[in-house]
Amino acid sequence: MPHIDVTDRARVYAEVQHFFARQIRLLDAADVEGFAATFTEDGRMHHASRDDDVRGRAAIVESLRANFAQHQGVVPRHWFDKLLIEPSGEDAVTVSYYALVTLTHADGSVTLLPTCLVDDVLVVRDGQLLTQSRSITRDDLLLVPSARRAS
Amino acid sequence: MPHIDVTDRARVYAEVQHFFARQIRLLDAADVEGFAATFTEDGRMHHASRDDDVRGRAAIVESLRANFAQHQGVVPRHWFDKLLIEPSGEDAVTVSYYALVTLTHADGSVTLLPTCLVDDVLVVRDGQLLTQSRSITRDDLLLVPSARRAS
Amino acid sequence: MPHIDVTDRARVYAEVQHFFARQIRLLDAADVEGFAATFTEDGRMHHASRDDDVRGRAAIVESLRANFAQHQGVVPRHWFDKLLIEPSGEDAVTVSYYALVTLTHADGSVTLLPTCLVDDVLVVRDGQLLTQSRSITRDDLLLVPSARRAS
Secondary structure: OOOOOOOOHHHHHHHHHHHHHHHHHHHHOOOHHHHHOOEEEEEEEEEHHHOEEEEOHHHHHHHHHHHHHHHOOEEEEEEEEEEEEEEOOOOEEEEEEEEEEEEEEOOOOEEEOOOEEEEEEEEEEOOEEEEEEEEEEEHHHHOOOOOHHHO | OOOOOOOOHHHHHHHHHHHHHHHHHHHHOOOHHHHHOOEEEEEEEEEHHHOEEEEOHHHHHHHHHHHHHHHOOEEEEEEEEEEEEEEOOOOEEEEEEEEEEEEEEOOOOEEEOOOEEEEEEEEEEOOEEEEEEEEEEEHHHHOOOOOHHHO | OOOOOOOOHHHHHHHHHHHHHHHHHHHHOOOHHHHHOOEEEEEEEEEHHHOEEEEOHHHHHHHHHHHHHHHOOEEEEEEEEEEEEEEOOOOEEEEEEEEEEEEEEOOOOEEEOOOEEEEEEEEEEOOEEEEEEEEEEEHHHHOOOOOHHHO
């Protein structure tokens, strides 16, 4: 991707899917450094639903390590759908999407984590997409009385 | 999308995915009027498996309201895959696809509704895609003795 | 697809998705001959995790028949995501992807088979994509002590 015309929807759709395919393989393989390197240096990861807002690759690595400790002995896979991609200036796009995580256990059983809505800002740097920010909202937390849906 | 060349598979693939991303957000947010407005004025929604065949936006709204009453206290998400898109004349496409609905509950658990095969006719009106007809077949109902697989 | 430029990511993404949509409908409908015909004559299907390695369409048909006998009375659906597509020479691509199988039962319940990582080689023959080889790794089998993750 030496250049990306962010208004070319077909091209952008394929590039964003390809970027997520590379990025999420790293996450699901627990390669936290590799995953963090798909963010910009000042990249932000924000869990809207648990007041967890980290900035910078080192902070992302630390946050993920703590999270992955919960998932020993399972293979996680992230599934995305309903990508809504819009250009944002000349070298960035916003991407909103549905996310579902499966956990496959050694006995072959599969459990599902709560579905999420994710909002990314992706930027083009040296011809490559990088995540500048990711905001994750867990659907189950929209259902508790104090959460945003009730407001 | 001022014009769409329905024979350009890359363009059509991205446009249809983008249309579904917008349309289904409205459905999953229970914005039934917004969802109905993504159909043509005479749009048809047909549940092949329960003899439910509605025509026109007002009838779609009414049908969905009854259906949504069943899903209080959960967040639904529709997941699509295996889109098979074919041009149908100059300004329409047929889209056949798999659909799965997750329901996320307040306690974080996720339940799955029966998988479906869906057949849409999408038309281009004023440069925008709209659903002219949607026919939904629930897979579980193919398995009962009187259903179509047995015929 | 009279010709396919395997370096045109948008085109290739849509073509591969379209190919999978056709191919997997045949599999999920238990049309084993139709499914086998989407492989090259010498096509290979390899279940990395159970030492099952078949070559040629007739062998694929036989292998699938044995497998489908396990799934009487359910409707299977294969869901793919995170496609990573790379050109391999002028008329071939490698495609790595996540796969999940849902089984919908007559009572409406849905069960999930263990998630898989699949690696395909797809080739262009007479303007059509065909699978030359498919290697399937079940995630649950990565978790047992003797499996590859431990090596």
